[in-house]
Amino acid sequence: MADPFAWDEALLRRYDTSGPRYASYPTALSFRDDFSAQDYQAALARSNGGGKSLSLYIHIPFCRQPCSYCACNTIMTQDTRLAEPYISRLDREMVLVKPYLDTRREVAQLHWGGGTPTFFSLDQMSDLIDRLDARFGLSGARDRDYAIEIDPREADVFTLRHLQALGFNRLSLGVQDLDPKVQSAVNRIQPRILTEVLIDEADRLGFRSLNLDLIYGLPFQTRDSFADTLKQVIAMAPARLSIFNYAHLPNRFRPQQHIREEDLPGAEEKLAILRTTIAMLTEAGYIHIGMDHFARPNDSLALAQQQNTLQRNFQGYSSHAECDLVGLGVSAISRIDDVYAQNPISLDAYESALDASRLPTARGIRLTFDDQVRRYAIERLMCDMALDLDRLGEVFAIDAPRYLANALARLEQPERDGLITRQGNHLVATPMGRLLIRHLAMAFDDRLPRHKGPHYSRIL
Template sequence: MDASGLNLDLIKKYNVQGPRYTSYPTAPQFKEVGEEAVLDLKKCIFKRNQEAHQISLYFHIPFCFSLCWYCGCTKVITKDQDRGDIYLDYLENEMDQVKELLHPDSKVVQIHFGGGTPTFLAPDQLTRLGSAIHQRFNTNSKTEFSIEIDPWRCTREHIRVLKSIGCNRASLGVQDTNPNVQKAIHRIQPYEQTKLVTDWLREEEIRSINFDLIYGLPRQTLATFQQTMNDVLQLKPDRLAVYSYAHIPQIMPAQRLLNVNEMPTTDEKLSMLLEAIAHFTGNGFRFIGMDHFSRRDEELSQAIDNDSLQRNFQGYSTLAGADLYGFGMSAISNVGNRYWQNSKEMNEYYRLLGKSTLPVKRLLHLCKDDLVRKDAIMRIMCRKSLSKSEMEEKWGIDFETYFGDALQNLVELERDGLVSINRNEIVITEKGRLFLRNIAICFDRYLNRGKTDRNFSKTV
């Protein structure tokens, strides 16, 4: 992507609150449910699994040794690693319940450990978790198996164990390499430690490595962020995620510990974004969309060209159509036309599993309109265009009539060069790839009819 086509005025204009569209409808639309609805859900899962499906498994490990003040994840702060054994007891309970509902020939194509800090678990606990998964589900050497790693809380033995249980991808939380910024956000992580863990991963042939960066943090300047980008490029990552810091202390109270007076101005923050796009695309990376970059020879880049790029709760992926089962507190699942989310409270998560029921607290059954709009929005997030004729043929609609409001909403975006609309398709321009969330918002029935609050992060 050529960053010269962007400017601060355009970015500020579209830097509004909006969903990240890891799902549609988005999580605020999920409804709280009781045990009767969960029993019905189990029946639906069992019915769907009268035939085999490809499946994706997500495991939420909520524990962290210390609190990063910027973090917006569901987490439990503790130094007691014995809590990991108790948590694994319940994870195995949950896996047993789900396994009984699945077709025995269903194949696992993707596994992801998220958190929290999955490497909070000791090596023997990770071994136990890996064994529990492989014993219950059909995995093989081709299963895509990724983990989120805090380099400061990771040993060589962790990496050896991850390799032994089949892990072949890793995402390292870096955020920023500047010591003053790290102190301001309460996350001390020397660059040397990040390099050490990266080297260990490659020595164990876990070669697909992603780094997470954040711009807009206290004490960051354009100069310090440029140094962070240079630092991570020395480690030769395969992918990069460059996130905008979302300051939402009303939802994440720990963010009140940050000094807002030390945060960069809007212009400074957005200048970091422009610099990131220019710097990474000038150094062999392709801008995938929103905040993701991939090496030009890496599969995410190839997926854009062959229209196989997908999006789910773990971000961008090349694996299409798998049923997603989430395990652990707060984990979200998506199977067929249903989303559901586990309890975000650990005691409640444990209590429900102790009653031999799934720990589901929120659920959404998608209607046909949800499914049509989900298809449109996911095509926008993952492809270079949205074909009107393909949507009409698949869903039996007249595109111009069905999406009349959306087309009207797109007029200004087309005027600003983010999309190009012709008789047959809506084309996302190279400049528009930064504003995918804004384009998708135009098709979001809930936002455009005022049926949800806009308590989301900024779109840029």
């Protein structure tokens, strides 16, 4: 198994600092508490003029049991009765959003995340889909992208058949690791057969795309143990793989306090796991989209990257760039027009706002012109692994090299170190630079100095 490119471990270590994942720019740390529901309503109304298709994200926070690595906004409960009032609140939120949106706009993308969306019963899933369709009008187009995150421990072949009937055409299965020792250490016992059965059924039913989530850097993982997991996963032939870097932040995420730091792989071993992962997946025919995403060449993510239409949002990489994103549910974030708006992360606060017939907007930000320029630069670099300054200048009617002179100066050392090349006004990340794309993107972030500290995970 040969490395797909020259590997410089010393260079990676030098640039392996902490930094944002850039699911948005400005990042959530810049969201303001004085951003109001009225600000969000105005952005919704403005968005109608652009006529973009809609993307709906539904956050379902419930999980039946905690996974020790979790860094998501979740509520642990065995009581499925909690789902009913939550669905009613989601419907109330839809009712409050709808007057400000032209609902003739196609819902081209739908994503249910969490938490564990399969916490809902089949009837509850049907109820929620019916409400979404009644409020927004769901799409039946072949190129729609309707995805749901699934815990294989809580789903079976009947679940998949029901999801297909509801209109979902893409699945994301949480796997994390197939090693029983690692599974035990993170409180997620999940025999391989559970995942295989669902993959086989999804293939039989003709789901357009299937993603598997893995995590590297978990307790007791080694390069050899993770290679064994990868070998088994490659044999399952998913269209996409998300291989996340575990960020151990127990002071921020309470479940992680159950993980002992001494059980985690050291920095050298973790880099070796990453190196093994890239080599094995490249050899198996996957394209490294960027950061933690891999896809087969014919998958929509890979095709979108080729066409420079890939987008990055709070669900990762998306092939639907030209959409306004409406987030529904506790902690959900919307990206509408020139605004980000976030709902409360507390279920009580979310419910209280809706019970008072108020949109549950807790905080957000309206982007300045400078924010929009830098968001464009960061997003294109993160998605295309390249940045065309001439194109950026055309979009914003500016002299891009002069406007972004401070960012280009910050990239001079990475350029000398072989992480990025510049030919005229065209920047391209090298293979090593692609691994450190977050660091390269940080050069364009003028808000970053305000948030230095333990807020961000390490890049690798």
